[in-house]
Structure formats: structure tokens, C-alpha cells
Amino acid sequence: RGCARPLLSSFAHNMAPAKKIQKKKVVKKFAIDCSQPVDDGIMDAASFEKFLLDKIKVNGKVGNLADLVTVSREKAKVIVSAETDFSKRYLKYLSKKYLKKQQLRDWLHVIANKKDSYELRYYNIHDNEADEDED
Numbered sequence: 001r002g003c004a005r006p007l008l009s010s011f012a013h014n015m016a017p018a019k020k021i022q023k024k025k026v027v028k029k030f031a032i033d034c035s036q037p038v039d040d041g042i043m044d045a046a047s048f049e050k051f052l053l054d055k056i057k058v059n060g061k062v063g064n065l066a067d068l069v070t071v072s073r074e075k076a077k078v079i080v081s082a083e084t085d086f087s088k089r090y091l092k093y094l095s096k097k098y099l100k101k102q103q104l105r106d107w108l109h110v111i112a113n114k115k116d117s118y119e120l121r122y123y124n125i126h127d128n129e130a131d132e133d134e135d
Contacts, residue, residue, distance in 0.1 A: 028083075029082075031077050031079050032079075032091065033118070042104065042107075045078060047102075056090075067083070069086065
């Protein structure tokens with residue numbers, strides 16, 4: 001019955017040492033185009049950028065961005081780059097939260113215009129009076 005021990009040790013001895021797998025850094029880049037409301041003067045892209053910087057959570061903590069997440073702005077476009085797991089849906093959630101805080105949620109909504117970007121657009125409201133005049 002002593003043969004089980006040498007068999008087990010020889011099995012463990014023949015295994016290759018575990019190699020550490022290094023993940024290459026994947027940078028996810030998302031853009032939010034605020035050009036329509038910014039051009040009309042009802043929204044400020046700088047305050048939206050600051051809101052995102054203050055509210056984005058990394059590893060469950062607000063203000064824990066470090067070098068993992070960067071928020072930048074090009075005119076009326078806010079760009080979020082993340083070197084960690086980051087959801088585009090989370091960005092939509094934060095955008096809607098900002099619109100609600102600024103009381104713009106009744107006029108603007110967040111729409112995905114590309115795979116990696118959102119756009120803030122006005123709701124399409126058709127005038128009922130104009131339709132009635134045509135009848």
C-alpha cells in the first residue's frame with residue numbers, strides 16, 4: 001500500500017511550474033457627444049466632465065480613478081478612457097444621472113450612435129397642432 005505515495009510525488013514532480021500570465025493592457029475608449037445641447041447653451045461640457053470625474057467608481061470606490069480611468073474633453077465631446085473593466089452602460093447610467101441633476105432629462109436622452117460612443121439628443125416631439133391643421 002506504500003506505492004500510492006511515490007506515484008503521487010512523481011506526478012507533482014513532472015508538472016511544469018505555473019507560469020504567470022500577464023494580461024496586456026486593453027484600453028477601452030468611450031465618447032459622449034454633447035454638441036447639440038452645448039451649441040444651444042443649455043448644457044456645459046466642462047461641468048459634465050467634472051461630474052464624471054467625481055462620480056465614476058473604480059473597484060467600488062468613488063474618486064479612486066488613479067491612472068486606470070481618464071476623462072478628457074474635446075470641445076463638446078467628453079472622452080472616457082479606461083484601462084480596467086469598464087462598461088459603456090455605466091457611462092449611459094451616469095449621463096442620465098447628470099441630465100436628471102441638471103433638470104434636462106425631459107428634453108434630452110442618451111443614444112448610442114456607434115459601438116463605442118453615445119450622443120445626447122433632443123426628443124423628437126411632433127406638434128399635434130400642425131397635424132390638425134393639415135386635416
